Amino acid sequence: MRIIRLHHLIMATLVLGCAWGRAFDPSLPAGGTFDPFLLALKPAVQMSPLPAWMEAPARIDPENSCIEVAIPPIWRQSSVDRYAVTLVFDDGGDGGPILEWRSQDRSHTSTISYGLGEGDNPVGLNSRTVLIPQALTKEGGTLVILYRGKFDSLMSVAVRPCRENATAVIGSRNAPSLMDEGLQVYEDREVNGIPLTPLTGDLQKGTIVEAELSAPLEPLESAIEFVAPLDGPVEGAMLKLETLGLDPEASLLVEVNKKPIGSINFPGFELNDPSIVTDWNGKLILAGWRKGSLFVPARFLLAGDNSIVVSLKRSEMETGRKVFLRNSQIHLRFAPRPFTEPLTTNAHAPIDVEVGKEVNAQSAFELPEDVVLPTVPVAP
Numbered sequence: 001m002r003i004i005r006l007h008h009l010i011m012a013t014l015v016l017g018c019a020w021g022r023a024f025d026p027s028l029p030a031g032g033t034f035d036p037f038l039l040a041l042k043p044a045v046q047m048s049p050l051p052a053w054m055e056a057p058a059r060i061d062p063e064n065s066c067i068e069v070a071i072p073p074i075w076r077q078s079s080v081d082r083y084a085v086t087l088v089f090d091d092g093g094d095g096g097p098i099l100e101w102r103s104q105d106r107s108h109t110s111t112i113s114y115g116l117g118e119g120d121n122p123v124g125l126n127s128r129t130v131l132i133p134q135a136l137t138k139e140g141g142t143l144v145i146l147y148r149g150k151f152d153s154l155m156s157v158a159v160r161p162c163r164e165n166a167t168a169v170i171g172s173r174n175a176p177s178l179m180d181e182g183l184q185v186y187e188d189r190e191v192n193g194i195p196l197t198p199l200t201g202d203l204q205k206g207t208i209v210e211a212e213l214s215a216p217l218e219p220l221e222s223a224i225e226f227v228a229p230l231d232g233p234v235e236g237a238m239l240k241l242e243t244l245g246l247d248p249e250a251s252l253l254v255e256v257n258k259k260p261i262g263s264i265n266f267p268g269f270e271l272n273d274p275s276i277v278t279d280w281n282g283k284l285i286l287a288g289w290r291k292g293s294l295f296v297p298a299r300f301l302l303a304g305d306n307s308i309v310v311s312l313k314r315s316e317m318e319t320g321r322k323v324f325l326r327n328s329q330i331h332l333r334f335a336p337r338p339f340t341e342p343l344t345t346n347a348h349a350p351i352d353v354e355v356g357k358e359v360n361a362q363s364a365f366e367l368p369e370d371v372v373l374p375t376v377p378v379a380p
Contacts, residue, residue, distance in 0.1 A: 033079050036160040037069065038274065053077045053161055065151035066144055069159055071132075073104075073140035082162040083137055084178060084191070086129040086274040087145065088287045090153040093122035097154060099193060100144040101136045109144075110136060113193030121217050123244055124322055125155075127275040127288030131162070131178050131191040155287075158274030182270040199327045207336050213241075213308070213328040220252075220323045223311040228330050230303055237296040238331035239264070239308065242289045245323040249315030252292065256300040257307050264292035264310070279319060289326070296330075 035051035039058055047057060053076075059068040071083055087097050096117020101110045116128040132143065147154045162178070169176060177188040189196065198215035213226040220243070239254060241264065246252070252264040267290075269276070275287045308330070312323055 033077060034161050034163070036158050036274070039067070039157040040155070041157075042155050051161075053080055058157070062151055065148045066146045067154075067157060068102075069143045069145075069157070071137055071140060071143055071159070074134070074138050076140075077161070079163060080161040081164040082134055083132045083143075084129055084160050084162055085132060085143060085145075086127060086158040086160070087116060087154070088125070088127045088156040088275060088277055089117075089147065090150075090155065091117045091121075091123050091126035092150065092153060093118070093120050094150055095119065096126070096128070096147075098146040098148075099130060100146065101132070102142045102144055104140045104142075112136075115195065116193065118217065119195060121324075123217070123324055125277070125285065125287045126244065129178070129186065129191055129275075130193045131186075155277060156274060160274075180270070180273070182268065182273065184267060184269070199329070207334045209332045209334065211330050211332060213330055214325070215327055215329075217324055217326045218328070220310070220312050220325050223309055224325065226308040226310075226328060226330075228306045228308055230301060230306060230332075233303075233335045234298050234301055235333045235335055236298050237301060237333070239294045239296055239328075240291070240331055241293075241310070241328040242291050242326050243323060244289045244326075245321045246286070246290065246312075247315050247318040247321070248284060248286055250318060250323075251313045253311045253313055254294055254296075255307075255309040255311070256296055257302060259300055261296060261300055262294055263313075264294050266290050266292045281319075283317060283319075285321070 033052050036048070037051055037054055037058070038048040039060075040046040041060075045060065050057065053072060054070070055072055056070050058070075061067070069085075074080060085099070089097055094117065095115035097113075098115060099112035101112055103109070112132065113130060116130070117126065143159065145154070145157060167176065167179075175188040176185045178186040178191050180186075198217075200212055200215040202212055203210040211228060213228065214224075218224060241252075243252065243264075254261055254264065269286070271284075276284055277287055279285050310325070310328075314320070
């Protein structure tokens with residue numbers, strides 16, 4: 001039997017714990033170039049050691065409901081091209097925190113986001129990541145986080161440096177702007193600070209159809225049913241949705257036409273993701289929206305109306321947070337229609353082909369004898 005000793009793991013844990021205890025000392029040694037700056041406001045204020053790119057600790061001003069993080073000019077760090085900020089907050093339907101940028105000489109202030117919340121919908125624990133425009137950080141300045149009247153609802157702040165890396169994108173539909181350490185890709189609309197709008201409507205491309213089931217935010221108490229009408233044979237489908245408030249140990253079970261087919265699959269996540277926080281009993285919970293999907297075999301889908309039921313199966317230890325869904329859609333692949341057009345040599349002359357008869361392809365494309373193709377001499 002193989003025994004793995006844990007004393008190295010325990011030592012690493014102690015080192016991290018000491019780092020939190022020394023957080024407020026401005027004489028701390030600088031960290032790595034891409035180390036994040038982490039600020040926890042609950043249950044107590046804790047600040048991570050200052051990374052190499054950060055010159056001064058963050059300024060916390062509860063009386064004015066703001067936090068200020070000084071960010072140096074980009075040219076001082078040759079490897080850093082952008083900065084991303086992640087906020088975790090209790091979204092009470094009040095619009096959420098506001099992000100502003102103050103120039104280094106304090107001559108002007110720009111608004112990055114007028115509110116990161118879900119508008120009038122109180123969804124509870126939420127998280128948003130914003131990629132700060134390079135035009136602002138180029139000369140340096142101060143990131144200002146405001147939550148007027150609700151400062152106690154702000155739970156944590158994380159500022160992470162980013163590097164630009166050319167990436168090829170297939171197709172013209174998506175606009176990826178940010179990829180985290182867990183290789184999760186965020187589109188521009190998700191990280192530009194603008195309130196997210198529901199993905200409404202249907203989209204067809206060849207035999208592929210993206211059909212909306214319910215784009216607006218929907219509370220999920222126990223189960224919710226969608227109806228998807230189909231007017232043709234399909235080869236398969238993907239059920240896609242986004243959820244907020246789902247415990248990492250909980251699951252979303254799916255039934256199609258009263259037959260269980262499985263649970264929604266979610267991508268893995270890094271445990272150092274700033275959107276991961278602990279609740280009052282030390283249990284890890286995920287803040288913000290998560291994207292999930294499930295493959296639906298064609299044998300479960302019928303012509304006409306199809307019932308799709310998503311049920312919430314809570315874990316034993318969770319605290320019963322509210323769960324929400326949005327952008328629920330079904331991705332369909334229809335069977336291609338049989339090709340009935342006659343085979344032609346050109347746009348005007350059809351070719352009649354008898355079944356079982358060999359076709360001489362050369363004669364169909366043979367040029368008349370009196371036609372001479374022009375030639376161009378080729379230089380050696």
